[in-house]
Amino acid sequence: MRQALLAAQAAGDLPPFELPPTLPIQRSARPELGDYASPAPLQLAKLARRKPLEVAEIIVRHTPHSPLVAAWEVAPPGFLNIRLDETWLLEQINTIIAAGDDVFALDIGRGKRAQVECVSANPTGPLTVGHTRNGVIGSTMANLLRALGYDVQMEYYFNNAGRQMRILGQSLQARYLQTLGQPVPLPEEGYQGEYLIQVARDLVKQYGDTLKDEGWERFKVEAEKAMFAWIDRSLARINIRFDVYFNENSLYEDSSVWKTLEALEQRGYVYRAVLREGAGDEERAKLPPDAKEAVWFRSTALGDEEDRVLVKSSGEPTYVLPDIAYHVNKLERGFDYLINVLGADHIVEAQTVARGLTALGYDASRVHVILYQFVTLIEGGEQRKMSTRRGEFVTQDELVDDVGADVVRYFILARSPNSHLEFDLDLARKQANENPVYYIQNAHVRCAGIFRQAAERGLTDDGADLSLLGARERDFVRKMLEMPEVLLQSYEELAPHKLAFYAHELARLFHPMYDEVRVLHSDVPPELAKARLRLYGAARVVFRRLLTLMGMSAPEVM
């Protein structure tokens, strides 16, 4: 279209004017008018000082011929409608089947290295539904990046050095002694969940009472081991696997935390003060008289509202400093494209890290943050607030036990990360049999069923004449061909939910077709059956690809 406009200007049919950087073209909202549509003439009318319809006609006149396009048509008030060439369209069925499991792979990444960091829950307990949302979003993006030609690594970042881990160790110690019959109370703010009792019992089984004089540190190690084993198993159940577990502590061991601080200081982003620069009287008044100096990050120089503390007056770093050091580490490892999946409450953290990277001269735009809103659990019509420490939560395992891994993944994926996820447990349990998940998976099952039956009857799609396929089948092919566009959009907008919606839309075209377009029916002539069989072969490939990208199973039978 750009060529056509330039040609028209060269020929004097349109006055010279600068073309906008992109010309809009999208899937037609009205399929009967064409496959793709562009409102470009409406936009260009003013620049060209011609009526939109005239612009449209001029564009059509100067458009070069393409084998993909059968016709360019002009529609009032100034739309350009584009119709795909039918022969090309039908040929895509063969292209899809030939591509198989790699169908619609694009090489956007060109082998560049990408990393997805997600879940990253500290090993203080079982995963909750909030972590599940994090992991499902992250792992789906990882799958998507692989399909787009990136070399992808999944990373889990954790901290096993903090106060919470100490309390966990002490809690396990108490549970262990309790299991041995000693009336030891849980520490204050200890972890009350049942799961520690089970870990304690396992310890007694393994070690007897030989650990009774050990300190809490020993129990921390045991607790961490047990928690990670649990976390791994839970994640594997919903198709999430990590390549790297990165311990925050290693950033202290190789002193990169302090190197990061030095680098920031060298670049003039650090100062020492009791109070941040620009603090108001209120903050000043709250300050204790014996307050000591802290180390501050001058993030306001990079647009922040206020400076942030890097090192407390106690000499201990805040979470901000190691977090910046961690991201420096990631970038230094040579990743070109990073995704970081975070709950919405971490927004300030994400911004501060980005500013830290900018301050250090790194390209912060390589770090893509997906912030997701909270998961609310509804049970018995009431919200359930979650607290890991009190042991009041619905774990991922409970949820998966209830409704199945595929349902959990789909429920989460079928919502924009920006949207609060209201997970009605009762409904999810009740609806387990009447769920969009099964609707989509059943499309794949039905394809598989046709091929099973065809094999029994000795029917193959050898020599299929695709031109025999009717309008309904062709519409389905058009829909399948939207998939690359969906993949690209999901990637560019960090919007994995688009996959879920597309999968459902495709299934919604599939089932009516399946009902009407039979393969193995007595009044379907053999030639037609072959063509249809091949079409269903392509459908099977596409559904399998979609389900796999979403981390769901593609069953052969229900």
Added chain:
RNA sequence: GUGCCUGUAGCUCAGUGGAUAGAGCGCUUGCCUACGGAGCAAGAUGUCGGGGGUUCGAAUCCCUCCAGGCACGCCA
């Protein structure tokens, strides 16, 4: 108070500058000689939170107000 997210059908949510705003669930009415019916066909349901503006064109962009969630620590 300030910042971010959200407000679309009875409920849960898509759609973020284009033509007549869409799905699922629920509701109504049909369809079983079934390549696994977890299906198909038909139907009802909307002040796109309110108001103003920009534009040839606004659910979508801007302003403002209202409502809900989250964040505003020398906690992680």
